[in-house]
Amino acid sequence: MRTINIGLVGAGMFGGDVHLRTYADLERSGIAPWLGRIGMDDFASEFADVEFNLVGIATRTKESAERATSEFSKLTGNLPLSYWGDTPWIDLLEDSGNNIDILAVATPDNLHLPPIMEALERDVHVITEKPMVLHTREADSIIQLAKSKRRLAGLDMHKRYDPDHLKIFYEIIEKLGKMLYGQAVLEEPLEVSSKTFKWARESDPFTYVAPHWLDLFIYYLGIKPVSLFAVGQKGKLVSMGIDTWDAVQVSVIFDNGMHIHFVNNWITPPDFEGPVLQRSEILGTEGKVVSHTQDRGLRYWYTGGGTRTSNTHFTRDVPRPDGSKAYVGYGKDSLIACILAIMRREFHNASDEDLEGTYPTAEEGRLHVVIVEAAAIVRDLNYAYLTTGQGTPVTARFNETGITILDPIGKNQVIYDQPI
Numbered sequence: 001m002r003t004i005n006i007g008l009v010g011a012g013m014f015g016g017d018v019h020l021r022t023y024a025d026l027e028r029s030g031i032a033p034w035l036g037r038i039g040m041d042d043f044a045s046e047f048a049d050v051e052f053n054l055v056g057i058a059t060r061t062k063e064s065a066e067r068a069t070s071e072f073s074k075l076t077g078n079l080p081l082s083y084w085g086d087t088p089w090i091d092l093l094e095d096s097g098n099n100i101d102i103l104a105v106a107t108p109d110n111l112h113l114p115p116i117m118e119a120l121e122r123d124v125h126v127i128t129e130k131p132m133v134l135h136t137r138e139a140d141s142i143i144q145l146a147k148s149k150r151r152l153a154g155l156d157m158h159k160r161y162d163p164d165h166l167k168i169f170y171e172i173i174e175k176l177g178k179m180l181y182g183q184a185v186l187e188e189p190l191e192v193s194s195k196t197f198k199w200a201r202e203s204d205p206f207t208y209v210a211p212h213w214l215d216l217f218i219y220y221l222g223i224k225p226v227s228l229f230a231v232g233q234k235g236k237l238v239s240m241g242i243d244t245w246d247a248v249q250v251s252v253i254f255d256n257g258m259h260i261h262f263v264n265n266w267i268t269p270p271d272f273e274g275p276v277l278q279r280s281e282i283l284g285t286e287g288k289v290v291s292h293t294q295d296r297g298l299r300y301w302y303t304g305g306g307t308r309t310s311n312t313h314f315t316r317d318v319p320r321p322d323g324s325k326a327y328v329g330y331g332k333d334s335l336i337a338c339i340l341a342i343m344r345r346e347f348h349n350a351s352d353e354d355l356e357g358t359y360p361t362a363e364e365g366r367l368h369v370v371i372v373e374a375a376a377i378v379r380d381l382n383y384a385y386l387t388t389g390q391g392t393p394v395t396a397r398f399n400e401t402g403i404t405i406l407d408p409i410g411k412n413q414v415i416y417d418q419p420i
Helices: 015-029 032-038 062-076 088-095 113-121 136-149 163-175 190-196 205-221 330-348 362-387
Strands: 003-009 051-059 081-084 102-105 125-128 153-155 179-189 225-233 247-254 259-268 277-284 287-292 299-302 306-309 316-319 325-328 395-399 402-406 413-416
Touching (some): 003 088, 003 330, 015 032, 081 088, 088 102, 088 113, 102 330, 113 136, 125 330, 136 362, 153 330, 163 277, 163 287, 179 190, 205 247, 205 259, 205 362, 225 362, 247 362, 362 402, 362 413
Parallel strands (some): 102 125
Antiparallel strands (some): 179 277, 225 247, 225 395, 247 259, 277 287, 299 306, 316 325, 402 413
16 A cells, blocks of 8 residues: 655644645545646556545644644544644654655745755655745755755645646747736735734745746746846834835846736735735737736625625635535645655656656745845845935846845845856
8 A cells, every 4th residue: 555644834824724625635535636637647547546644733833733633634534643832843753753755834934944954854755835945045955955865845836727827828928929028916915914924024925925926937938037126115014013014026037038027915905805916917029918816707795795706716615425525726736746746756766857847846946035035135225225315226136156136335245156
């Protein structure tokens, strides 16, 4: 009998929902039912016999760990072990006798590195939420350790599996001619930054959500950044006692000459009709494509509820005859792609070349980290100069010598000295 044992670190908005529901469906029915959605159904019969087991869930507090394990038990009838504390992933890995195949990391953005490195050191594959880490050298350390251990480090980059994006990048993009510019907008509700995330001070809306858009353009267009400009605004959250950014805008020029403007905030009021607002557009010399979640068509209203929209593409419940619900959508597809790649490594000894292009990799995620790290520095410097009446003159440059912050008021600084 072939089995994949999984450990989950973090059970918040994504860990306690998307990850938890995905592993529950895997434990119930295996991976075969989900492979057609990612174009990998040729492996359905080969891996139909593989069983899955969520060994344990590790979180910061006892309450969140026990809540998550209880929810998983309701979905599957099986109760994973609970772990909590400052480094609960260590206890989870040690108690398993190093018998965990995959550690899924869904902790806050700034806490990804320790559990990832601990797992890889113990020869455990990793799947992590975005951004992989916050600094390029940290990304390098993950990539190097994973290669030395011959383990996979996969990322949850679910936007590349959105059916609208599949249509855009597999059918439409080639008709648009030379790429000129793009825009990507993702605006999160105020509840996320003020209530859901206790760690909003340690992050910002660009760092938190923009890696999904970065992945979309970088992966499908095969482009790399050459320069960057970033600004941000503070006000509403600071007035609420949360010292972080309300909104951040980042403009990136890529090596194909394309300019992409990224717009993010996490202060959208609850009155807005949807869970988030997300929109993208791409202009080429021969045409333009626009994708907007509010245009997908499902809009409804009723007395006392206002007008609402739903993104049923992301995740949706499909009732089973027994009353339980299957969990379907592109929010889950990225995790399935990573797990399939790990299974192919474990059971077929698949090489990196065999797996190339079949799942979001740490190497691909490194470029997201490069941009996130530079954007934070440029944004902070421009904000400081703006408040003293000196404008926003700072930019970043990416090339074979690394990352250079270009500051005409202060001084230029090389923050990373390896090829990008």
